[in-house]
């Protein structure tokens with residue numbers, strides 16, 4: 001038979017990954033006919049991101065770009081009458097650039113966006129009042145000052161000050177990648193849209209919202225427009241792990257009332273029922289144990305009684321919550337075994353049912369019987385679907401289809417094996433596009449962070465499994481003991497013995513793989529970020545050299561004592577079982593640095609200087625130790641990145657260094673052989 005030359009389909013590259021449009025949370029028009037969402041695109045040459053608002057028909061019409069000139073148009077929400085879309089942006093208008101994010105409105109049927117009012121201290125997040133004439137919004141203000149003018153004056157003075165020092169007596173002063181504004185706290189405000197007039201609802205009171213990235217799920221406005229409920233930590237002084245009560249503000253009487261307060265419980269994400277009589281919220285029994293999940297709770301406003309309704313359902317409820325229009329049930333997303341579904345929880349029956357199955361459903365909205373969901377899977381980045389009763393689900397955009405259509409992404413498989421404690425453990429295998437079970441393939445563990453996360457059937461931009469697979473590796477993501485989405489006992493099983501069960505699981509996965517005829521035993525690699533970085537540093541001290549050809553440690557926790565410099569320091573003792581000054585041996589026994597004497601496996605260490613969750617000294621100490629011990633190591637350090645590498649050019653460098661490191665330590669294709677390049681990567685940079 002004559003041989004036919006078959007053209008290989010293209011595979012995913014870093015540049016293609018960065019060309020993909022990233023969709024934000026949708027908001028539906030009141031009639032459910034249209035959704036609005038922000039769409040972020042990136043320019044590799046300019047090293048920049050840009051977010052525009054798009055209008056998407058749920059009935060089959062063509063998508064339309066709603067905003068053009070904004071750089072970061074975000075958080076769009078339809079007004080209750082559907083006449084406007086409100087959004088938050090920092091724009092240039094009439095030659096003047098907003099100094100802080102402001103509130104804009106645009107009519108959905110066309111026309112230019114216009115800023116409403118001006119808030120010197122900026123707008124973090126907002127919600128429409130039911131009358132559509134006002135919004136409630138979050139802004140960080142000086143609590144001792146009165147009136148918008150005083151805030152504006154103080155803000156100007158602060159911006160113009162010559163000193164750069166940050167002074168604080170607070171326990172919470174940084175969060176992930178930013179310092180909390182000095183002296184300012186997040187207050188709820190009301191803006192009258194006709195006049196642009198703003199009033200601070202918390203002025204003169206000790207109330208404030210969460211200092212940790214407060215968003216629109218931290219408060220809600222009652223259907224009568226008269227009450228606002230919000231989560232508030234009454235503790236003084238504020239701690240980094242304080243427990244929130246729920247407080248209701250009567251706008252007419254300017255009176256605050258604690259409606260849920262139990263010091264053992266942490267409450268969040270309150271949401272009024274459609275008739276305004278009940279408030280659904282998330283409640284976590286922190287008094288019992290710090291790992292307790294956020295459960296669904298309901299407050300009856302008349303009787304003031306509240307109860308957890310999802311106590312028998314071993315899942316963590318994610319914010320935001322939305323009531324169904326009949327007030328029977330609450331919608332939310334929750335993880336389950338490496339997937340995240342949209343659930344409907346019937347409050348009377350206490351039953352949960354999947355409404356939209358993931359993949360990973362990350363956002364949704366509902367109106368007039370229509371539901372929209374934002375969902376990604378291992379096979380594609382986030383897509384928007386409309387779900388209407390009696391109709392087939394409909395894709396309402398196709399932003400990335402043309403880019404992805406010609407690509408062979410390879411196959412993804414969910415596998416269960418026996419891990420630590422003889423228990424079933426899940427892993428996800430992403431096979432390379434050219435996978436052939438008759439050939440030998442290298443293996444790459446990508447160990448997730450947390451430890452209490454549980455990724456699986458989803459798309460990841462920073463740890464893009466399909467991109468790693470395109471380099472020829474079988475990519476492995478083990479949902480080790482401690483991962484979320486597998487019930488509380490599984491999540492809590494690693495408490496006070498970090499490293500132990502997780503390592504057994506990763507090792508059992510490696511054993512499982514090594515039995516496969518298609519695994520190249522000399523080409524097994526392990527990588528991980530944050531807690532996953534902790535894991536690879538831990539492995540370096542605990543696994544016999546030679547089993548893994550090389551490691552990549554991104555933003556890894558290395559030394560639990562020095563980690564006290566992070567922004568979550570009070571959490572360690574709960575997980576490790578001791579403060580370092582009380583039982584240093586117990587802390588050290590769970591810390592990779594204490595096993596440095598065994599480090600022998602080559603490691604690429606990556607860290608960002610703006611990482612306050614895992615400060616970069618962690619990565620530097622690990623790298624220095626490897627160097628001092630004569631272990632082959634390389635450092636990739638970013639002065640301008642945080643826990644994540646977010647800039648297009650830096651991300652490309654991250655992937656390039658990552659691939660090159662694996663190649664350099666790959667016995668089959670050493671990078672020091674001339675002419676070797678990462679697969680599928682454009683040799684030429686730039687546009």
Ligand SMILES: CSCC[C@H](NC=O)C(=O)N[C@@H](Cc1ccccc1)C(=O)O
Nearest residue numbers: 449450451452453530531532568571613
């Ligand atoms: C309560 S804050 C720390 C926990 C958080 N994990 C969620 O499951 C987290 O930020 N984890 C980091 C690693 C880390 C662990 C302990 C203390 C600081 C950082 C991560 O893996 O992203």
